Amino acid sequence: MAHVSVNNARKDYGAFKAIKGVSVDIGDGEFVVLVGPSGCGKSTLLRMIAGLEGITSGKIQIGKHIVNELAPKDRDIAMVFQNYALYPHMTVAKNMGFSLRLKRMPRSEIDQRVGNAAKILGLESLLERYPKQLSGGQRQRVAMGRAIVRDPAVFLFDEPLSNLDAKLRVQMRSEIKELHQRLQTTTIYVTHDQIEAMTMADKIVVMKDGLIEQSGSPLELYDRPNNLFVAGFIGSPAMNFIQGTMTEDGFRTEDGLLLPSERRPRDAVTYGIRPEHIMLDPNGIEVTTIVVEPTGSETLVLVRLGAQTLTCVFRERIRAAPGDVLRIAPGHDTVHLFGADEQRITS
Ligand code: ATP
Numbered sequence: 001m002a003h004v005s006v007n008n009a010r011k012d013y014g015a016f017k018a019i020k021g022v023s024v025d026i027g028d029g030e031f032v033v034l035v036g037p038s039g040c041g042k043s044t045l046l047r048m049i050a051g052l053e054g055i056t057s058g059k060i061q062i063g064k065h066i067v068n069e070l071a072p073k074d075r076d077i078a079m080v081f082q083n084y085a086l087y088p089h090m091t092v093a094k095n096m097g098f099s100l101r102l103k104r105m106p107r108s109e110i111d112q113r114v115g116n117a118a119k120i121l122g123l124e125s126l127l128e129r130y131p132k133q134l135s136g137g138q139r140q141r142v143a144m145g146r147a148i149v150r151d152p153a154v155f156l157f158d159e160p161l162s163n164l165d166a167k168l169r170v171q172m173r174s175e176i177k178e179l180h181q182r183l184q185t186t187t188i189y190v191t192h193d194q195i196e197a198m199t200m201a202d203k204i205v206v207m208k209d210g211l212i213e214q215s216g217s218p219l220e221l222y223d224r225p226n227n228l229f230v231a232g233f234i235g236s237p238a239m240n241f242i243q244g245t246m247t248e249d250g251f252r253t254e255d256g257l258l259l260p261s262e263r264r265p266r267d268a269v270t271y272g273i274r275p276e277h278i279m280l281d282p283n284g285i286e287v288t289t290i291v292v293e294p295t296g297s298e299t300l301v302l303v304r305l306g307a308q309t310l311t312c313v314f315r316e317r318i319r320a321a322p323g324d325v326l327r328i329a330p331g332h333d334t335v336h337l338f339g340a341d342e343q344r345i346t347s
Pocket of ligand 1 (some may be wrong): 018045
């Protein structure tokens with residue numbers, strides 16, 4: 001096990017700056033998820049930690065060692081890729097033991113390690129199959145098995161679930177999390193899927209344009225996003241944003257409607273409210289229903305507030321039809337306020 005520390009790392013591809021000075025500390029045994037939109041640099045950062053990309057400047061430390069100059073094989077890491085990268089002409093057992101054979105580990109120890117990993121991953125009955133005889137989920141498990149047998153200090157995952165269908169993705173998500181609970185190996189996991197990040201991570205690092213926007217526990221990011229980008233990125237459906245100005249009576253929208261707010265900072269220009277924090281309230285503000293989508297456990301309702309569309313998620317089943325008027329209000333202490341600089345206003 002090891003902690004990983006990235007200190008002011010930069011990566012230039014010619015004139016293009018893919019990573020613009022990133023620092024992050026990953027504790028021993030921690031499960032950290034790098035998340036952000038396509039092109040934000042999360043894979044590049046992971047590959048820099050793995051040693052698959054050089055680093056333009058800065059420092060990367062794994063355990064006690066600065067690894068900037070070390071080859072990937074000497075970094076005590078194991079990486080699981082999106083496409084699994086299995087060897088098609090090798091059986092599952094051979095695929096899993098391959099890196100150990102390269103290290104000239106004794107046959108008996110290889111067999112023991114492969115056997116153990118197969119047991120952990122439920123692959124025991126598949127060891128003699130070839131990759132083409134496996135389902136997507138099974139291939140994914142073999143790829144993880146290949147990482148586990150090496151007993152590395154750090155696991156690196158690059159969007160490992162993106163080739164699986166939605167149901168299998170949810171199942172594998174739990175399996176990876178359970179595996180981490182069992183092995184307690186320091187893990188860095190890249191995804192663009194914020195739900196994956198929320199459900200798996202001890203700590204989430206949100207990236208955009210080669211920089212870290214915010215890092216913290218999933219609930220810290222959900223409850224106190226630093227800025228508009230993180231507020232809109234974390235949470236599903238996304239937070240509603242309403243533009244306007246703060247007055248002594250509440251937040252006045254650009255249409256002149258007055259929204260309740262417990263805090264009244266004068267420099268607030270964006271009012272943020274999560275769909276699940278909007279409540280039905282007989283004394284609330286009037287909105288007109290546009291679309292109603294019952295999911296069984298909850299009801300998603302799009303409503304019109306002045307010229308804006310808001311998404312609401314109600315935990316109850318509600319009877320509303322398009323055109324119906326509803327009255328809504330924010331739940332206690334659920335409004336997020338942002339200034340013209342797009343930063344959260346905390347006071
Ligand atoms: P995705 O979710 O789409 O994989 P990402 O956040 O992982 O995105 P990266 O693959 O890290 O993004 O790429 C970050 C930026 O660096 C992108 O704009 C990409 O085009 C650029 N980039 C990556 N590799 C190279 C390269 N070898 N040469 C030039 N630019 C590159």
